Amino acid sequence: MTDSHLKRTQNSKIIQAICALLNSGGGVIKAEIDNRRYNYQCDGFGQDLETSFQKLLPLASQEFLDYMQQDHNFFIFVKPWIMKTAGPQLRICSLSSNIFQRDVTCTVNLTASRALELLKEKQSKIQRGRENLPEWHPKKVLMSKVQEEEDIRLFASEFLKKDQLLYKEKLNFTESTHVELKRFTSKKIVPRIKEMLPRYVSAFANTKGGYLIIGVDDKTNEVFGCKRDKVDPVLLEKEIECCIRKLPVFHFCSVKPHINFTTKIIDVYNNNSLYSYVCVVKVEPLCCVVFAEDPNSWILRDNFVERLKAEEWVSRLMDIQPGKRGEKKPKHQISSVSSSLGILIFSRSWAFDIGLRKDDRVLCDALLIPCLCHEPC
Incomplete structure (x- = not known):
């Protein structure tokens, strides 16, 4: 060492x-x-x-x-x-949350504060039954920019349908919130892909989905691919699937869906001969939160x-009790007992009932309202 x-x-x-x-x-x-x-x-x-x-x-x-x-x-x-x-x-x-999101063409590891905001947003949507609505976009953009993003997404969707490409052909779209282009010149392509894949899958799943395209230069948008003698396409697909299936997901909903993704290997030809492969991983947005790995917190x-x-x-960050992650907190947890002496009212916490901060040291509050009965004079 x-x-x-x-x-x-x-x-x-x-x-x-x-x-x-x-x-x-x-x-x-x-x-x-x-x-x-x-x-x-x-x-x-x-x-x-x-x-x-x-x-x-x-x-x-x-x-x-x-x-x-x-x-x-x-x-x-x-x-x-x-x-x-x-x-x-x-x-x-925490040192880092390892929850990623896209911010235009950047992939950002959220701070604990921002991760908490995202978790609460997801939880709120699940509780309101609105988990399929579009996710919050990390930057306020003009309508023209939004349209440009949607056009790029459409071009990437059409690109996924291709069965072959030409060496050094130029794509008609660039990187965006929903598209990441990567080119590896290293001999150890599969380990490099496994190293960077989790953060992009996390980011796309937490931000409206997207496409990771491996084998295209991000500066020139030219197709190079991964040389056929350096990668086995069948093994690569299996490694990608195994890597994604291992990613931690925190579920608020009872359905607990898996990360929804599609992997496609596209042949790249040079002078009518198979030269290399382009790998495309399409990640769908998820109603719950995807981590690239467990948080750096001990x-x-x-x-x-x-x-x-x-x-x-x-659970610690959000103070979630076991079995309570997707449920709404009741506004009142009060019970009462009547007797000839009056009414005895029990509450888990008066502060909790009226919207103040809960005191974990309080197990139960009781209030006796005596019966106001008076003997006639």
């Missing part, structure tokens, strides 16, 4: 441990210092760790972390996670740092 790789591994472990303690009530990290001449006051953390701290705790690392060097040991004191924001409260700390469980699965991460 090289020094740079070792350093990245150590930094990664420290960040994961900090995240786990933030999400588990706080704690202390003790690290042994190999460099006997290291002095925290003079040398600081180093750029890599400071960047990671800022990514994990933007503008708030000083609020949650304290540091101390004692001889050749370094201590990081971690406080419990409490995110104070003007918008929705983030109940859990907790401390049985004294071990454990990465959260997408299912638990969403």
